[in-house]
Amino acid sequence: GQNIDQPTEMTATEGAIVQINCTYQTSGFNGLFWYQQHAGEAPTFLSYNVLDGLEEKGRFSSFLSRSKGYSYLLLKELQMKDSASYLCAVRAGSSNTGKLIFGQGTTLQVKP
């Protein structure tokens, strides 16, 4: 079966750093994605990992370890507008096309 786990809720302070973890067990793997979703809106793409290691993009970084079935999203210099739900998604299957399976999402609350 397909299983993607991430914490349900996290709280952090403005200006701080927060790490959101994601573990997965899927039949096939062809990339892991992180999306941000504000309430009532569609998800917006943050990052993509297909090889092991760290991908950095501004204040956001994402890490992948395929052998461990593990990823994390790192948010630096937190801002109030970063309060949102963060979705970990795995592209299952053997090709680089195909459906994304989403985790349940982590609701991040940034406090002053």
Add this chain to the structure above:
Amino acid sequence: GAVVSQHPSRVICKSGTSVKIECRSLDFQATTMFWYRQFPKQSLMLMATSNEGSKATYEQGVEKDKFLINHASLTLSTLTVTSAHPEDSSFYICSAEGDPNSPLHFGNGTRLTVT
């Protein structure tokens, strides 16, 4: 960047009626589109994969006769919720795949309320 347009953004309908939701890729051709449903405080659940020119592939537990999907062109897929019931009230989101090396792009979603 790639843009996916979804229409309508909100719709309220009466129980027993049907509602059609459109998903368009505006600046790229999408041979594959995906339809997701999201209930409050839950994640996105894949309903079906829409393939241009062929039948959609539905996920387990999704009724294909209730959620009709048509993907007649490379830029348009439609989802029709037939004989809607209050429990079908949800946020429906489409996504389209252009370049296989690019992430999925999502439409803005459709908030369906069935009264």
